[in-house]
Amino acid sequence: MREVAIIGVGLTPFGELWEKSMRDLLVEAGLAAIQDAGVDHIDSMYVGCMSSGLFVGQEHLGAVMADYLGRCPVPATRVESACASGGAAVRAGFFEVASGNADIVLVGGVEKMTDVGGDEATYALATAADQEWEAFNGATFPGLYAMMAVAHMHRYGTTREQLAAVAVKNHANGSLNPRAQFRGRITVEDVLGSVMVADPLHILDCSPITDGAAALVLCPAEMARRPGRKPPVRIIGSGQASDSIALHSRPDLTELKAVTTAAGKAYKMAGKKPSDIQLCEVHDCFTIAEIMVTEALGFVEKGKGGPAVQSGETALGGRIPVNTSGGLKSKGHPVGATGVAQIVEIVEQLRGEAGQRQVRGARVGMTENMGGTGASAVVHIMEAVS
């Protein structure tokens, strides 16, 4: 396999962007990444998107992307793995560069979620669960993650306050991110006092409905350095795994086995272990998810995710900063864009461009992107090229 590097990144602001269409967002992020990389041609494109068919009535997003970026006849393909669509799109681009078929590959991720009403958005998101056994019977994601939270609280003594601490930390990080959807700091009391969505999860435990896009440019590591270009970042590990689509099929609701398996593959490819990772963007679609993911990635022992966030281990300046961008919770969660945006944050950190949320001396970072209740997981490890 050829080694692969990231040479450019682009990100739109995240939020309720009613004045911008899905294709506007995709073009804005794509052009930013192309400009950042300083490339004059593209060999191939991928775009991660979960459900543009249900959200805006447009499938065939690869062709839309190539067309609106003025790049026809460059091949362009959409990749979908629910909320892990962005990470899976990066992985598809990674393989095409690694195979030697393409040198310069643009990978985008997008979701335009606010053009439909709340009921329609909830329906669209529930298509990431098991339609026949979960969604059809009325289960939606807050309810499914609430069951995981109850199981984790029961088995490990995880507390309501520990769940709230995830939201408090990520809003604090997001307050330092100019592109975040919510930049206001919140307190544990704010979370506990906010409206209940699915017991024990309050609305401030949930990531929002968001419009946004992200993009990055990949190329072979040996071609990545060029005068005038920012230092490249190598993708040194990529792992993906699946788990049962339905939550009730799993022997243990407190485990994210696909995350552990995907991370194991990424660690092995990278030749790294959890203690080598200096910062990580994880898929905090709900506060309980971040707690379970930090355990599944091996940053803390099983059952210790709650105490770790409460004691500041995963805060900026802590032992292993998690979600410096603000995470899905505060930065926002345009589902198809999220996996790409996580990598954009790591690249900016490894370049030393993260401003007030910079992790000092960061050389190795990780992303964990997840679909459904963890039925798909994609993990990437990135390293600054010295």
Next chain:
Amino acid sequence: MREVAIIGVGLTPFGELWEKSMRDLLVEAGLAAIQDAGVDHIDSMYVGCMSSGLFVGQEHLGAVMADYLGRCPVPATRVESACASGGAAVRAGFFEVASGNADIVLVGGVEKMTDVGGDEATYALATAADQEWEAFNGATFPGLYAMMAVAHMHRYGTTREQLAAVAVKNHANGSLNPRAQFRGRITVEDVLGSVMVADPLHILDCSPITDGAAALVLCPAEMARRPGRKPPVRIIGSGQASDSIALHSRPDLTELKAVTTAAGKAYKMAGKKPSDIQLCEVHDCFTIAEIMVTEALGFVEKGKGGPAVQSGETALGGRIPVNTSGGLKSKGHPVGATGVAQIVEIVEQLRGEAGQRQVRGARVGMTENMGGTGASAVVHIMEAVS
């Protein structure tokens, strides 16, 4: 790049399969391909599907596939390029094997289209066109391809009877295919006497709404031969290209530029030219599409696609047999499955397993899979391993 071979194929019957769910179909085709290949493990999976969100309310199809095949935690990703989703999924699997990351890759394609009514199916299919400029304003695919047909008739003198000849030929081929949706032979008079859908296209110029799935197993060519396994088929060329998502953005409605570009790349990778191809499965979603595609692939001169089909050049036993399976027109068109099913037909032909529709001495075959009005095109060239 590592060389890649196909070592197993599977295909469900195509038709209105009300007794089978989408996941049933995917599992049936997947298990058939695994059994045909005789493999005891899988490293990675891809599934091509256009719009399971709109057709059956289920996105996140990769996880569904891994789960229902009993293969978790194997990574599984959905690929979407409208009606070219199947071809694009094969290409994604091809790159992962070529890169060296995976050895045994299962690629599926599926669409379950008959669980919704006609209006909903038409809406779902129209999401492959430009939502903002075509679908929103009422254009659907029969109308868009009708415009292409009128332009082709006007410029090249292509006749109504030549369009009908495509349907007549493909139904004759499909009558020999036990898995085809429509196995009845038809005449030119039948086509011309059938109900008008969008002038000049009658209903017998249009491919049907279909349920079905297809699958194949890829591995490195060097690992493909094994005692007891059928002879492998190598993928010697893979090309993909894009064109404007909207038909009206193109300078010439009679040209499929993405098809020509994708074919050029596949020919170059394979070291072959059009006259080396002994049979081809093309994307005859409408009769005019087959005529335009045979021109774009270089089998006939520009404007000569109509006379070629009328004179029998593309019939079984002709100079270059096209759509020996019956094509989308007679075999059926479960959109996400089509691109994979086309390759299944070529593999069966190159193995000498095509029964009454066998092309004698076939060693090199091609597939052309297309999305929208040709905004995406994926071309593969396969060769029997001697």
